[in-house]
Amino acid sequence: MCPETDCKVKQVSCQDNAELKEEINKLSTLIQDLLQQDAKREQFLKDCLKKIESLERELQGEKQRSDRIPGNKEADSLAKEACKQIPELQLQPILVYLKQ
Numbered sequence: 492m493c494p495e496t497d498c499k500v501k502q503v504s505c506q507d508n509a510e511l512k513e514e515i516n517k518l519s520t521l522i523q524d525l526l527q528q529d530a531k532r533e534q535f536l537k538d539c540l541k542k543i544e545s546l547e548r549e550l551q552g553e554k555q556r557s558d559r560i561p562g563n564k565e566a567d568s569l570a571k572e573a574c575k576q577i578p579e580l581q582l583q584p585i586l587v588y589l590k591q
Contacts, residue, residue, distance in 0.1 A: 557563055
């Protein structure tokens, strides 16, 4: 084998290795970025769920406080019953002619 040819093969090989390492580093960085974004999304969703749970507890507490007010439950049930008894309105079209 000629020494000149051997050198060229080694140079190409070294250059290919450097390019491969660079591509590997780029891909590694990209994957790390994606994982961080996924972690941020996951944390955001967890925070949203905690907020929802907190609001549900608050709403339940409000309902319990409302139920303890004397007459509140009775007034609510009477209002619901009254709404059921209202007959449906039968609307008839009315034509109005305007004179100028």
